[in-house]
Structure formats: C-alpha cells, structure tokens
Amino acid sequence: MSNEQKITTEIKVPNKDLEKLKIHFPHCFDKDGNFQLEKFKANLTEKEINFSTESYGLDWLGKSYARLLASDPATTLLKADETHNSKPENANSENLLIKGDNLEVLKHLANAYYEQVKMIYIDPPYNTGNDGFLYQDDRKYTVKELQQLIGIDEEKAKRILDFTKQKSNSHSAWLTFMYPRLYIAKQLLKDDGVIFVSIDDNEVAQLRLLMDEIFGEENFIASMIWNTGRKSMAKLIATNHEYCVIYANLKNKQSAEEIINEDDESEVNGKLWRERKQGLEPIYKRFEELKAEFGNDYAKISNGLKDFYDSLSDDNPSKAHDHYNLADATGVFFAGDISQGTGDGGRFDILHPVTNKPCKVPNGGWRFNENNLPDLLEKDLIYFGSDEKTIPCLKRYLHLTEFEVPSSVFYRDARGAKKRLKKLFGGADVFAFPKDEEVIKKFIRFCVLKGDIVLDFFAGSGTTAEAIYQLNSEDGGDRKFITVQIPEPIDPKKKESKAAYEFVVNTLKSEPTIFEVTKERIIRAGNKIKSEIEASNKKAGMFPEQKKQVPDVGFKIFETTPIWEDYNFEAEQFDSSQTLFDAGKLTEDDIKALLTTWKTYDGIALTQDLESVDLSGYTAYYGNGRLYLMHKGFTTDSLKALLEKIDTDKHFEPKSIIAFGYHFESKSLREISENVKTYNNKKKSDIDFITRY
Ligand SMILES: C[S@@+](CC[C@H](N)C(=O)[O-])C[C@H]1O[C@@H](n2cnc3c(N)ncnc32)[C@H](O)[C@@H]1O
Structure with a gap:
C-alpha cells in the first residue's frame, strides 16, 4: 500500500499495446513478464492466422534508434507561465501553448491526453535543403548503452551515434526526427481521430511509408493537393503545389471510411467530411x-x-x-x-x-x-x-x-495568409511561410466537433490556434487547441527573418525566438476576435438575439525545463536511504514544476488547476483523487487534519496520497504510511500512500 517511485526521471509514453497483449494473451508471458513470441505465434496459427515471412516496409539508418527515442524517458519538467496564465482572459482558458521540443512535450502529454485529441494538424520542416532542418540530438548515449538498449552490434551503434551528432538533413535524419513524434502523437489521438500532415515533394514519399507503418495502410484517407499559386524555380516543371497527407486512427474498424459516425454528424448538421459548395450565394x-x-x-x-x-x-x-x-x-x-x-x-x-x-x-x-x-x-x-x-x-x-464530399485537389493562393498575418502584426513581416488559416479551418471542419481538442506540435506562427478561435467565433463552438513551439532562435542575418527579429527584440522586448512570434500571434488573433464581436454586439444593441458570446480566446502557457542535473544522477543511483541530492536548494518554482509534471503524468489535464487544501497550516494540492504533499513541514497535526478531512468532507476522496520524499523525514513517512494503513483497515478503504523522489 505504500511504495516508492522515481517518476521524475521516468516520464515515458505508456505502452498500451503491451497492456492489451497482457490482457488478451496472458499465457504468452512468462513469470518475469517476458513475452514469449513462439507461444504467441503458435496460438495464432492454431486460429488460422498466417505469418508472412516476406514483408514490405521502410527501413533507414537510425530506425531502431528512432524507436528508442519514442520510448525513452523525458529529460525535462513542465513549468507554468504563471504571470501569463493568471491574466483574466487566460485564467479559465482550456487552450494551451507549450514551449519546448515537441518530442519532450508529447511525452509529457502522453498520459493526460491519451486518446483525447480529435485532430492533429502538423506542418513539420519539409527538409527542402534550405528550410533549416538539421537533425540534432543531445541525448548522451554511449556505444555500449545503445547496443544494450536497442539490441544492435557495436558497429551499428557507432554509426548511429555518429549520425545523430552530424547535423544531417538526409532522409534518414528526417525520418529519425519524425518517427518518435508521430508515434507518440498517435497515442494522443482518439479512436476516431484524424491526423493531417503538410508536406511537399522532398519528403512525401518517405512520409507516406512512415505513416503507413505507424497508422496502418488501411487508415490512409487521402493525400490532398494544395495548389498554392506559388511557383518553384525549375527548368522543366514549376511546382506550384504541396500535399496534405491524411490518416485516420481507427483501431476497431475495418476501413478509414467508417470514420463517419452518423450520431456525430447530427451535431454539426451533417457537415462532417462534407464541404459547402462554392458560389451558392450569388x-x-x-x-x-x-x-x-x-x-x-x-x-x-x-x-x-x-x-x-x-x-x-x-x-x-x-x-x-x-x-x-x-x-x-x-x-x-x-x-x-x-x-x-x-x-x-x-x-x-x-x-x-x-x-x-x-x-x-x-x-x-x-x-x-x-x-x-x-x-x-x-x-x-x-x-x-x-x-x-x-x-x-x-x-x-x-x-x-x-x-x-471534398475533392482531393484545391486551390488557395498562399499570399493571402501572409498578407493577413502581416496586417495582424501592424505591418511587420514576422513569419516566412505561414499556412492559410482558411485552409486549416477547412480541414478542421472535415472532422472536428464543437468541443473537440486539436493539436499542432509544429505551431510556427500559430495558424492552427487562430483557426480554432475563428471557427468558435463563427458557430459558438468550444473547440480547444494544444500547440507546441520550440524556442528556435530567430536569425537576424537571414533576409526572411530579419523583420521578425527586429519586431521581437524592439517591439515585444523579448528573447528573439519563434516562440515569441507564436505567442504574440495567438494573443493578437484572440484580441481581434474579441473586439470584432464586441463591436458587432454594440451595433446589435436593441436586438439581443443577434448578440454573440465571446468564445474562449485565451490560452495557458507551459514550458519544458531541464531536470536538475544532480537530481538525475541521484535518481539513477536511486537509494532513498542515501539522499545525495540536496533538495534544500530547490526553489518554490522548482517544486511547482515538479507538481505540474507529476499531475500531468498522473493523467490530470494541464488546464485543470489543483485545489489547495489546508491541513492544519500545511498546504497540500488535490485533484482527480490525488493528494500531493510537496512541501516541508508536514506535522502530526497535518496528518490528523488530513484523516479528519477524508472522514468528514464528502468532496474530498483521495485514492492516492503522494509525498515528495526529499521533503519528509523517514520517520514522518513511516507515520503517514502506518496511519493510512490503519485508516484503510478501519474504514475498508483503499488509499495508496506513495513516496516519490
Ligand atoms: C513549417 S513551420 C510551421 C508553420 C505553421 N504551420 C504556420 O502556419 O505558421 C514549422 C515550425 O516547427 C517548429 N519546430 C521545428 N522543430 C520543432 C520541434 N522539435 N519542436 C517544436 N517545434 C519545432 C519550427 O520552429 C517552425 O516554427
């Protein structure tokens, strides 16, 4: 009932496939939990399933490493931007902008948002050769570790490590970058969720095969062709289109076409996977x-x-x-x-x-x-x-x-979006190639219902966020977004980013990173919608039925922050009787980051605030059946107050009590553990007491 965990350095994507295998084929696992492939095969063959010996697929240098990246632990914590989040427009918002490398962020989100997202739209680097894509990796595996972790020989491990340090933009590098991100993204998608990936000819072939591998070929919906009107410089054929590759995530259905759920359609008047014809109004x-x-x-x-x-x-x-x-x-x-x-x-x-x-x-x-x-x-x-x-x-x-039914080919001139973005920024050209929010709205309309979550983990200028604001403003919906953007430095020397650099440094007086552009775009887009609605409501004055509610045009900001280095060390050598890590130097902000990270790991949405609970002068935090004891100073009186509160407060029903081990004397931990045990026995309850380090 009482146990010790080292969660902070173990934030991984849950392996639900293994869980499913364990549920359905428990006899294929030995007593140490090892999967016995031969037994499994024999079992399926009896049921007339043939194992094909020849298969078709995609392979590249780094594929096994990419798999490791999808499953190894996060190296960061999550921290809230409290100043931003406490502003009135953001305090109750359910939208999220997260600053950090999206691989880390996706790992943090994997529990709390598991199968919660209805649609993912991403516009990753196209790897054009001059879009700045270079594979970089700061994971510090040794050849030996890598050999052990992914079961490869020494020579291959060496080649992979060389390649991850090389800053390459080869197809292998791009695939190694994309694989773990898409793999985790799939875990976040609902059973009937859909993913849209923008891409062009440079990587479309690789992307299709990669998506087939991750989502399954039967989940392919379409590869849409967007004629952007922007022509490439070419001697033979000027390319003026790009793609948007679309896959469903149907796990329990036969084909992607089953994605239309008749019940869902009624909510949006039969408009899912349908488009309104153009030219009707005239x-x-x-x-x-x-x-x-x-x-x-x-x-x-x-x-x-x-x-x-x-x-x-x-x-x-x-x-x-x-x-x-x-x-x-x-x-x-x-x-x-x-x-x-x-x-x-x-x-x-x-x-x-x-x-x-x-x-x-x-x-x-x-x-x-x-x-x-x-x-x-x-x-x-x-x-x-x-x-x-x-x-x-x-x-x-x-x-x-x-x-x-929408057509796979469509035209939309790319220049319009750029002009509108420039106007939103008072004339400053802050982003080289923003996507068109009207096109993103079109995609969202295909499959997203009014209360769904849309995720974009390559936010760029924040187009997806603005698309969500606009759609909600048009139809009173409450779609929510989660967008992620790395604080990529803006290069003042490049022609296309010079204006952005100057704007961020001189006008926003912020760090010159793309994240600041994303944040400002979303703020400006929200303000614009708010003032438009307020102005039209003013006009509607005498006709209250024409007035519109301002939708949620706020958002909360979180960011990843590295785990303290010696903490990592401590966790690796984990031995709670020898506390080498000096928790005394942790600041109040550090403790808050730990709490945010843990609650998200425990499945509590980032937008959900925990409730502060007073236990005889000691502040604990409560939400979704979990009580967190993070601070020092938990006394016998606090324990008494806690047990009394559980007994008397109907709305307070912790299933787990989680204490930050470094802030408790072992005597005190024992006291809590024993009292919780006695309480459980007396009241026939089943409260866990967990100590985390
Ligand atoms: C092609 S742009 C997206 C543009 C966006 N769709 C828009 O309309 O503005 C790709 C963005 O992904 C960001 N990015 C690249 N690698 C990332 C990573 N590992 N984590 C988060 N963002 C990343 C880049 O900084 C860039 O802003």
Whole structure:
C-alpha cells in the first residue's frame, strides 16, 4: 500500500499495446513478464492466422534508434507561465501553448491526453535543403548503452551515434526526427481521430511509408493537393503545389471510411467530411432579385437564371451549378433523371396535372416504386413538362444539395495568409511561410466537433490556434487547441527573418525566438476576435438575439525545463536511504514544476488547476483523487487534519496520497504510511500512500 517511485526521471509514453497483449494473451508471458513470441505465434496459427515471412516496409539508418527515442524517458519538467496564465482572459482558458521540443512535450502529454485529441494538424520542416532542418540530438548515449538498449552490434551503434551528432538533413535524419513524434502523437489521438500532415515533394514519399507503418495502410484517407499559386524555380516543371497527407486512427474498424459516425454528424448538421459548395450565394441573390421583378412567374425567373449563368465566366464558382436553372416557390432546382436506367424500375401511371392523362414512362421504368408516388406528388417534387408526352423529372433543389464530399485537389493562393498575418502584426513581416488559416479551418471542419481538442506540435506562427478561435467565433463552438513551439532562435542575418527579429527584440522586448512570434500571434488573433464581436454586439444593441458570446480566446502557457542535473544522477543511483541530492536548494518554482509534471503524468489535464487544501497550516494540492504533499513541514497535526478531512468532507476522496520524499523525514513517512494503513483497515478503504523522489 505504500511504495516508492522515481517518476521524475521516468516520464515515458505508456505502452498500451503491451497492456492489451497482457490482457488478451496472458499465457504468452512468462513469470518475469517476458513475452514469449513462439507461444504467441503458435496460438495464432492454431486460429488460422498466417505469418508472412516476406514483408514490405521502410527501413533507414537510425530506425531502431528512432524507436528508442519514442520510448525513452523525458529529460525535462513542465513549468507554468504563471504571470501569463493568471491574466483574466487566460485564467479559465482550456487552450494551451507549450514551449519546448515537441518530442519532450508529447511525452509529457502522453498520459493526460491519451486518446483525447480529435485532430492533429502538423506542418513539420519539409527538409527542402534550405528550410533549416538539421537533425540534432543531445541525448548522451554511449556505444555500449545503445547496443544494450536497442539490441544492435557495436558497429551499428557507432554509426548511429555518429549520425545523430552530424547535423544531417538526409532522409534518414528526417525520418529519425519524425518517427518518435508521430508515434507518440498517435497515442494522443482518439479512436476516431484524424491526423493531417503538410508536406511537399522532398519528403512525401518517405512520409507516406512512415505513416503507413505507424497508422496502418488501411487508415490512409487521402493525400490532398494544395495548389498554392506559388511557383518553384525549375527548368522543366514549376511546382506550384504541396500535399496534405491524411490518416485516420481507427483501431476497431475495418476501413478509414467508417470514420463517419452518423450520431456525430447530427451535431454539426451533417457537415462532417462534407464541404459547402462554392458560389451558392450569388445564385440565391439573383433568384431573390428575379422574384422581386417577376413575382410568381417562374418561367420568367427560370429564364432570368439561365441568362445569369450565361453572363458568368467559366472559372466563376457559380457557373459550376448552371444546371440549377429552374425555379419554383421552394427555390432553385435542376430537373433530375426520373428513370431507373437499369431497366427494372417501377412501371405505373403518373397522371399529368393539366391534361390528366398518363405521362410517358421512360424505357427503364420509374426510379421509385408506386408507394412513394403520393409523397413525391404531395411534396411537389415532380417536375412535369407542358403535357403528358414529355417524361417528367425530379426536382433537385440547390439548397438541399449544398454539401459535397471534398475533392482531393484545391486551390488557395498562399499570399493571402501572409498578407493577413502581416496586417495582424501592424505591418511587420514576422513569419516566412505561414499556412492559410482558411485552409486549416477547412480541414478542421472535415472532422472536428464543437468541443473537440486539436493539436499542432509544429505551431510556427500559430495558424492552427487562430483557426480554432475563428471557427468558435463563427458557430459558438468550444473547440480547444494544444500547440507546441520550440524556442528556435530567430536569425537576424537571414533576409526572411530579419523583420521578425527586429519586431521581437524592439517591439515585444523579448528573447528573439519563434516562440515569441507564436505567442504574440495567438494573443493578437484572440484580441481581434474579441473586439470584432464586441463591436458587432454594440451595433446589435436593441436586438439581443443577434448578440454573440465571446468564445474562449485565451490560452495557458507551459514550458519544458531541464531536470536538475544532480537530481538525475541521484535518481539513477536511486537509494532513498542515501539522499545525495540536496533538495534544500530547490526553489518554490522548482517544486511547482515538479507538481505540474507529476499531475500531468498522473493523467490530470494541464488546464485543470489543483485545489489547495489546508491541513492544519500545511498546504497540500488535490485533484482527480490525488493528494500531493510537496512541501516541508508536514506535522502530526497535518496528518490528523488530513484523516479528519477524508472522514468528514464528502468532496474530498483521495485514492492516492503522494509525498515528495526529499521533503519528509523517514520517520514522518513511516507515520503517514502506518496511519493510512490503519485508516484503510478501519474504514475498508483503499488509499495508496506513495513516496516519490
Ligand atoms: C513549417 S513551420 C510551421 C508553420 C505553421 N504551420 C504556420 O502556419 O505558421 C514549422 C515550425 O516547427 C517548429 N519546430 C521545428 N522543430 C520543432 C520541434 N522539435 N519542436 C517544436 N517545434 C519545432 C519550427 O520552429 C517552425 O516554427
């Protein structure tokens, strides 16, 4: 019931696959917990599963090392930016911006956000050769350690270590960088979550195979092609497109197409994986104008619509709907085929409403059966010709067919986003290639419901965060974002980053890193939306129903910070009876970082604050059934107060009590442990007492 843990240096991604194997194949593990592959194989073969001996896949120098990176412990703690987080707009926000290397951050998030994220959008370095991507690694493994950890020979271990120190931008280097990040990202995705990865020709081939390996080929949804209008300098073909590779994360379904959950759709009016057609508004507008001119004369209105389409140029989006050129009191429609076509449709009489004679039946028969006829007639959905000699048609209304399955190729000029970002920063050109927030919104609309979490761990200028703010402002949703950005220094010498450097140093008076641009962008985007809504609410003055609620346009900031070096050493040599580590030098901030890190490790969301609990003058922290005793000064009176509170306060039900070992005398730890044990026996409860170092 009482145990000792060294969590701080053991923050790893939980291996749920192993857990699942243990649950379903317990007999394939020996008594020391080792997995017995041969037993497992034999078991599956009995069930007629064939093991293929030849397989297809992706291999590169560093792949086994990349796997190690996905599973080795984090080397940092998480710390809150208290000044920022306590501002009124941020105090209750559920959005997150996290400063640090995303591999570290993802490891910290792996428990608290396991299967919590509905969508991931990332725009990683494309490895173009001049986008600054260089693989760097400060993990200090020796050849021997690496050999042991990943089971490779000495020569391979040496080659891998050379390669990680080389600052390479080879395909192997890029894959070694991406693999662990995507691997952990998958753990965060919900069962029906979706990941979108922007990429271009430099790494698209590698990315597809990598995604196949991590997410499974059956989870591939599409590789969208975005024509950005920006042409590359090339002698043969000027490339003006990039890709967005999309994979689902369906674990329990047969194919990615099963991602549409009918229940989910109702919440957003059937718009998941559908896009509203472009060019509708001008058609509706023209229809209203024609109605005002011709009243109920729908023949004239229909002619007017035809003229309208004729006047449009071929690339006008409304022109694509020029078959919707008929109208009645219900709206604009086109005359759809009523025949079965296959030759075995229904054959029965449909009387013409004017001549009262049976209309001509199409060769293949009607496409519906006789029972449906009264309903179609009642809803006025059959379009009759001037007499019974013309085969009738079905009315297909434009307003009922506004949504369509998105196409894999789309055009959106990349310059617009850059201009808008510049404007948001008062004219300063702070980011070289921001993505277009309208495109990110389009992706988010495909799959994200109103309360879902969206993660972007290559935040850059913070486009995904702004996209979330905008969508919530448009439809009153409460989607949340988690964005991660490394404090990458901004180079004042480079043409494309000079302005950003000057802006951050002179205007923001901050450290010249990209993180400061990300943070400022999100602040500015939030302020813009807030003032827009406030201004329009002011205008709406007398019509309260037109007023909009300002969505959550705040965000909380956390950052990674290295674990104290001697603490690491202590933990490695862990022996709680010999406390070499001098905890006396830890500051209040250090203790807070430890608490933030532990609570996240324990599955408590970063945006959830712990409650301070007073135990006879000693402050403890409580949340999600866990009570943290971090400080020095826990007395016998505190213990009494604690047990009394558990006994009397209905809302206080700790399942675990976690003490920071270095701040307790061993006598005191024993006293707590024994008292908790006695309490458990007396009250038939099951409270754990854990000492962490
Ligand atoms: C191509 S940009 C993303 C641009 C972004 N989509 C936008 O619209 O502005 C990639 C970003 O990832 C950041 N980055 C690169 N490696 C990272 C890492 N290991 N952890 C976190 N961020 C990283 C870079 O600093 C850069 O800002």
